[in-house]
Amino acid sequence: MATNQRQPLGIELVRKGVVKQEDIRDALEYQKNHPKEKLGDILNELNLADPRALLDAMGEILGEKTIYLLDGDVKIDVTRYISLDIAKEAQAIPFEINDGTVKVCFSDISNKQQVESVRLIMLNKGLVMERYITFKKNIQKVLESLTQVSTETIDTDATGTSIVDNIIRSAMAKRASDIHVEPSESSIRIRYRIDGQLFTVAKIDKDKQSQIIGRLKAISNMHQEKQEPQDGRIIMYPDYNIRVSSQKNIYGEKFVLRLLKKGNNIKGLFELGFPRDPKLLKDAFDKRNSITVIAAPTGEGKTTTLYSVIDYLNKPEINITTIEDPVEIRIPGLNQIEIDTKTTFAGSLRTVLRQDPDIILVGEIRDEETAQIAMQAGQTGHYVLSTIHTLNAIEVVARLRKMNVSNYDISSTLATSISQRLVRKLCPHCKREREFTEEERNIIQKIGNKYGVDFNIENIKTYDAVGCDKCNNSGYFDRIAIYETLLITDPIKELIIKNASTLEIREEAYKEGYKPLLIEGIRKVLEGITTLDELNSKLLFY
Numbered sequence: 001m002a003t004n005q006r007q008p009l010g011i012e013l014v015r016k017g018v019v020k021q022e023d024i025r026d027a028l029e030y031q032k033n034h035p036k037e038k039l040g041d042i043l044n045e046l047n048l049a050d051p052r053a054l055l056d057a058m059g060e061i062l063g064e065k066t067i068y069l070l071d072g073d074v075k076i077d078v079t080r081y082i083s084l085d086i087a088k089e090a091q092a093i094p095f096e097i098n099d100g101t102v103k104v105c106f107s108d109i110s111n112k113q114q115v116e117s118v119r120l121i122m123l124n125k126g127l128v129m130e131r132y133i134t135f136k137k138n139i140q141k142v143l144e145s146l147t148q149v150s151t152e153t154i155d156t157d158a159t160g161t162s163i164v165d166n167i168i169r170s171a172m173a174k175r176a177s178d179i180h181v182e183p184s185e186s187s188i189r190i191r192y193r194i195d196g197q198l199f200t201v202a203k204i205d206k207d208k209q210s211q212i213i214g215r216l217k218a219i220s221n222m223h224q225e226k227q228e229p230q231d232g233r234i235i236m237y238p239d240y241n242i243r244v245s246s247q248k249n250i251y252g253e254k255f256v257l258r259l260l261k262k263g264n265n266i267k268g269l270f271e272l273g274f275p276r277d278p279k280l281l282k283d284a285f286d287k288r289n290s291i292t293v294i295a296a297p298t299g300e301g302k303t304t305t306l307y308s309v310i311d312y313l314n315k316p317e318i319n320i321t322t323i324e325d326p327v328e329i330r331i332p333g334l335n336q337i338e339i340d341t342k343t344t345f346a347g348s349l350r351t352v353l354r355q356d357p358d359i360i361l362v363g364e365i366r367d368e369e370t371a372q373i374a375m376q377a378g379q380t381g382h383y384v385l386s387t388i389h390t391l392n393a394i395e396v397v398a399r400l401r402k403m404n405v406s407n408y409d410i411s412s413t414l415a416t417s418i419s420q421r422l423v424r425k426l427c428p429h430c431k432r433e434r435e436f437t438e439e440e441r442n443i444i445q446k447i448g449n450k451y452g453v454d455f456n457i458e459n460i461k462t463y464d465a466v467g468c469d470k471c472n473n474s475g476y477f478d479r480i481a482i483y484e485t486l487l488i489t490d491p492i493k494e495l496i497i498k499n500a501s502t503l504e505i506r507e508e509a510y511k512e513g514y515k516p517l518l519i520e521g522i523r524k525v526l527e528g529i530t531t532l533d534e535l536n537s538k539l540l541f542y
């Protein structure tokens with residue numbers, strides 16, 4: 001048989017139609033700044049392909065089994081089979097066992113030594129390893145959920161009713177945004193999401209499962225008998241709206257409770273972390289006849305920023321309409337429309353335009369139709385605010401092109417593109433002051449040189465995230481956003497019209513003083529608000 005004449009992964013992926021040639025070009029460009037990242041992970045990170053389709057195609061090309069590994073796929077107690085250190089080192093998660101075979105998922109099988117060492121560890125436990133691949137991000141999410149265990153304890157001997165009440169009240173006290181109630185093989189695991197991270201807070205005996213699920217269904221107004229996925233709401237806690245969803249797994253029904261605190265807790269943009277520069281604020285948002293987009297991955301606080309922008313622009317004489325999925329905060333004086341299963345952003349937007357609002361907030365531009373109508377709205381006397389899923393402000397142009405918005409429409413309508421990330425703030429109760437290391441100084445200096453910013457780090461201290469009972473031993477408390485702002489100036493409009501690449505647009509933006517997220521992030525490190533480590537976990541710069 002002829003030897004396998006395999007082409008590089010990128011070429012094969014294009015041939016399979018999963019990505020386009022220009023996506024590979026963008027990914028390789030990104031790789032120059034992130035040399036340790038693998039092509040598949042970058043395509044996934046940049047959101048250039050449907051993640052599951054991309055993974056399947058990679059599996060076929062590489063001849064590997066694949067799984068889009070999520071928490072719910074992990075059917076075993078991982079740490080009984082592999083130490084967390086080794087799992088992290090090898091980026092490997094054993095996730096299911098059947099008849100002496102253990103399925104292990106890796107994010108990097110090119111490191112043969114690591115793969116082999118995991119295989120031997122499993123063999124020592126009498127298990128034959130069956131290998132799967134997934135994205136690095138998926139492995140890291142699972143690892144994260146395994147590592148964070150809070151010191152909090154919940155009285156698990158109580159009745160179902162009081163356990164559930166306990167779980168919910170304790171989550172509120174700890175500022176959790178979500179509660180996960182997950183039946184597993186031998187217990188029910190309770191986890192909180194706090195400042196974006198999941199913490200395991202309790203494991204409750206399996207024999208309490210039916211009581212807890214029964215109680216959750218009762219207070220969420222769900223059908224007790226129905227096992228299909230359900231959505232409900234809990235309204236018995238006056239300060240909170242709690243949305244509940246259920247989904248069956250092999251050990252029972254899993255519940256996720258999303259906690260939304262009521263009341264006007266919209267923060268000002270500066271308070272959120274926007275650079276304290278009133279002129280920039282005005283240049284970025286005080287517009288008419290155009291579109292401003294907040295561009296970031298999911299879970300980075302885009303919606304919170306949009307609400308703050310609306311709050312900043314809200315005046316009695318201005319007519320503001322929002323189309324959201326769902327409406328998270330009610331704001332007095334606004335006409336807020338919620339998307340449901342029968343409506344779409346595009347459909348609602350069409351209806352709203354007939355009401356002639358001055359400002360329209362469109363929750364998200366996620367398809368061609370919405371993009372086109374949003375553009376039209378921006379060209380006909382309205383100011384449109386929206387979000388879009390890209391990694392940074394400059395990639396918005398490429399994303400809109402991908403949605404078949406013409407260069408003319410982009411250049412004439414897009415006014416501002418803002419990107420953001422949420423980073424955790426050092427816990428004020430336990431942070432420990434220290435000097436920057438030589439290596440850290442070098443990293444900061446190098447970034448400063450690259451972007452033409454003079455970071456003066458003489459006499460500046462940094463802090464270690466230590467951990468105490470106030471911060472679930474994580475060393476961090478609350479989050480702050482870092483922002484980058486791209487103003488679509490005349491020279492940039494010209495470049496867009498000429499179909500210039502992301503790279504060319506970026507070069508011009510630098511000339512005009514655009515500063516990437518990283519610069520704003522380093523500033524927040526130098527101000528002692530966060531750490532270089534935390535920033536790197538978001539932006540991967542070393």
Ligand SMILES: [Zn+2]
Nearest residue numbers: 427430468471
């Ligand atoms: Zn602390």
